[in-house]
Amino acid sequence: MARSKKQSRSAPAAPGAGGGPVRVGLVADAHYADKADRKDRCYRWSLPKVQQAVEHFSRTGVDFVVEVGDLIDSGASIDEETGLARRINKELRVFKGDRHYVLGNHCVSLLTKNEFLRACDGGDPYYAFDHKGVCFIILDACYRPDEQPYGRNNFDWREACIPRAECEWLSGALDRTRSKAIVFIHQRVDVGDDYGLANGQVVRDILERSGKVSAVIQGHYHPGDYRKIGPIHYITLSAMVTGPGLDSNAYAILEVRPDGSADLAGFGRQKSYTLE
Template sequence: MSTSPYGTTNGRRAFVKDGVLLLTAMSLGNQALSAPLAKRESVKIGLITDLHYADKPPGGSRHYRDTPAKLAQAGIEFQKEKPNFVVELGDLIDAASSVKTEQTYLRKINAEFSQVCPERYYVLGNHCVDTLHKEEFLSEVEQPKSFYSFDRGGYHFVVLDSCFRSDGQPYGRKNFTWTDANIPAEELEWLTADLEANSKPTIVFAHQRLDVSNNHGVKNCPEVRKVLEKSGLVEAVFQGHSHQNDLNEINGIHYCTMVAMVEGAGIDNNGFSLLNLNADGTIHLKGFHKQQAYDWK
């Protein structure tokens, strides 16, 4: 057993065993930790993020045309593991010079994504609406809303949309700067009401990060975190956007940033995961290729 750089954070001790980060509760004061475990069922979720599909040459470390092969590899693993559903955490496509080209990218990669799992959920990323309006993207993927929630197996799941400017205007048609990501007042009010009406342990999915205040973070993330913390039931947030493995714990909530699928050439540079929410309340993230694996005890 070796000591992790994460050390002790907010009532939990972190350590590494066999290359997997383990987080062990030191205190059961958090409501999420004391949720009625007997009511939970095992739920398995496929996670992918930052595919950035586009039919164009590589840009730096991003190999856009390699995404379909990487997605197919993830699909093979998901068919073996049979997740209940798959969540795409944003930036399914990369920016294009025209609406027509962007729609071509989206139709191609979404047709292939549709073969991976019959039940899919999409998080809006800034690149998803660089050229398109939100309504155009959502219509193509047959998802009615950009932020919403649903229940499964004794768990509550929340999907957030941070693709809004500081003035509350939604991203679309190149009308934004990617560093100006916000969750507007209307969505925060919805989130507050949604969590207040909930009594189940909760998992949140986002694109822009809620645990940092740099260019990759939601500008009003401290306010968002207060809402999540107040519920006492949010156990983890899974997010993308910065293309790297990262993990932070803030006031009892794990913020897990997933590696981008688009980074690096060929399927050996792939990255995706399976999230296992177990009936005993433990959480296991099985990482593939460049995605880090985690266990929360």
């Protein structure tokens, strides 16, 4: 998490629980880079698109913002990618509240996780926190199936997993919370194809067994998608980078209540969903 000093991996419940639903501003797959469009990926447009989303979040009031991964696209060098991350993050920093960064494969293809998170003043790669009686969990699936962390172009984007240690931490975090939980992750937990985790079934079992997770918010698959498996809703957000102009923007505001029910209001190309 940005803004506070150091986020512990299991923060205590925020004071003042109650009141209205938690409102979360969501941005996924901005892929910002200072380079020409490639097919429908319009990299430079992500700067004004993030500005528009942040302005909307600030004007209507959200409790915090979650950036769901692939904030940047690839550059020619470590320095260039660090510059891209700082540049796009300058727009996110306009939001005067907490910001949470989910690692995406493009964030940590050349850069290491620490390098990317430092450039965005982000926190740990994965952690949990409570807000107004809801538990929020940020996961990091940027690992090869042999559990080596992504970085320095050492991986194939079609191979991602959550290592055993992080799975154990996830079970523990869900055991400890007494709240309903929302999970954020870049890669998909709900499919077994190129976009899904190598150990998606293991992770789904952990989430379902807890009985506490109402929704998983994902990115990575640019068209976006929705699936329900067992009691859990899996929303794949549409990529912000797709298409030129602000008319093709895509971002969302999630409203979650302590009973786990939620509404996702989509803007631009992002669809809206009601999660019972």
